[in-house]
Amino acid sequence: MAKSKPIHVAVGVILNSDGAVFISRRHAHLHQGGKWEFPGGKVEAGETVLAALQRELQEECNIAVEQALPLTVIEHDYGDKRVRLDVWQVTSFSGEVKQREGQEWCWVAKHELDAYPFPAANQAIIDCLTQGQI
Numbered sequence: 001m002a003k004s005k006p007i008h009v010a011v012g013v014i015l016n017s018d019g020a021v022f023i024s025r026r027h028a029h030l031h032q033g034g035k036w037e038f039p040g041g042k043v044e045a046g047e048t049v050l051a052a053l054q055r056e057l058q059e060e061c062n063i064a065v066e067q068a069l070p071l072t073v074i075e076h077d078y079g080d081k082r083v084r085l086d087v088w089q090v091t092s093f094s095g096e097v098k099q100r101e102g103q104e105w106c107w108v109a110k111h112e113l114d115a116y117p118f119p120a121a122n123q124a125i126i127d128c129l130t131q132g133q134i
């Protein structure tokens with residue numbers, strides 16, 4: 001049977017002035033629950049990826065994204081779901097970053113990211129960050 005098309009997800013990498021990355025922990029009951037993630041969510045029909053990123057980051061972490069640059073697109077098959085992560089680096093935003101949806105969250109130094117379990121699709125982004133390529 002042909003699998004349904006991947007879920008398109010806008011994902012934001014936010015760095016603070018110390019070079020640390022904002023991450024939060026997915027609620028336990030969700031797909032990939034308990035894993036750490038970069039903020040973001042599903043791109044809705046008729047919406048640009050940047051608009052989805054702006055909407056999700058306002059909802060989830062309280063910021064207005066002013067400028068963001070596309071980093072990479074990652075396709076991954078979890079078996080139960082396929083995702084297409086459209087990963088952007090947020091280069092300018094206003095507002096104070098805080099988690100608004102009750103998720104555990106933190107700023108983590110890039111070289112410490114390996115200590116946090118992320119969904120398998122994220123590995124390429126984690127590698128770029130830990131190697132200082134972002």
Ligand SMILES: Nc1nc2c([nH]c(=O)n2[C@H]2C[C@H](O)[C@@H](COP(=O)(O)OP(=O)(O)OP(=O)(O)O)O2)c(=O)[nH]1
Nearest residue numbers: 009011031032037038039040041042083119121122
């Ligand atoms: N936000 C985010 N999702 C990720 C990451 N890595 C990864 O595999 N995913 C997957 C998990 C989910 O299957 C999908 C995101 O879906 P989601 O359910 O969290 O999307 P959403 O925020 O729009 O949630 P909802 O409105 O449907 O509740 O992408 C990541 O770093 N960040």
Ligand SMILES: [Mg+2]
Nearest residue numbers: 039040041042
């Ligand atoms: Mg989300």
